[in-house]
Amino acid sequence: MHQITPGKRLLSFITPVLLQTQSSGVHPVLDLHLYRGQLQLSTKDALYSDLRRYRPLAKSLPTIRRHFPHIHQVLMLGTGLAAGVHLLHQYGVHPRYTLVDVDDSILQIAAQLLPPHTDAELVCADAYQYLQQQRRHYDLLIVDIFLGQSVPDYVRTPAFFAQCQAAMAPQGILILNYIRNDRDQFLALEAMIYAAFPDTDVIEFGVNHVFVCHAAVQ
Incomplete structure (x- = not known):
């Protein structure tokens, strides 16, 4: 990983500092910046x-804090910089992770940044295909999959949420990040989620909607 000098760290509180740029077969532009002392990963848009x-x-994670002691297996579909790993680590939660991303370049960046002693399996695969093939049950499933915005x-699709249900432990939790670009598409998605997970909370900020869905008690 690119070495961060004190000068770059200080400058990052004034303006984003580009640490590295690369392209992959999935993302023509993949930039790693330091901004306000913290790393950011961005694509072209x-x-x-x-x-x-x-x-x-x-x-969203603070809203499920009471469930933290029961989170032992976590599946993240869409990895980014593995923000979920870092945030849970900050809360003292150290489960076993499966990190899935279609872009191996993103996985390699995330792997270099994982907290020490993190138990993580990194899988380069299409998220939906992986979800269809895997047979584990997860206490927490984080879906943060985007193509641009x-x-x-x-x-x-209902099939996707059926696969999510099949991958969740009996009292598992699904966190889904969504950007509302089209009103009709959003309303259809919202109805789909509530049909699959009646016990759902929504966190809104700007165009972002984060669904926190609790599996039905068996």
Whole structure:
């Protein structure tokens, strides 16, 4: 990982400092910046991760704090800088992680930043295909999958949420980050989520909507 000098760290509180730029088969532009002392990962048209300041998880994880002692297996679909790992680590939660991303370059960046002694399996795969094939049950499932500022079409299907349900432990929790670009698409997604998970809370900030869904008690 690029060495961060004291001068770059200080400058980052004034303006974002580009640490490295690269391209991958998935993202023509993949930039790692230091901003206000913290790393950010961005593509040409979207901020993919802001580490411990990543708002969708920074706002949603505290709402499930009472469940932290029961979180032992976590599946993250869409990795970014593994903000969920860093935030849970900050809360003293150290489960086993499965981190899935279609872009191996993102996985490699995330791997270099994981907190020490993190138990994590990194999988380069299409998130939906992985979800269909895996057979584990997770206490926490984080879905943060975007193509630019939109989710893939499969996220807005009943089949996807059925697969999420199948992957969750009996009292598991699903956190889904969504950017509302189209009102009708959003309303259809919202109805789909409530049909699959009646016990759902929504956290809103700007165009972001984060769904915190609790599995039905068996």
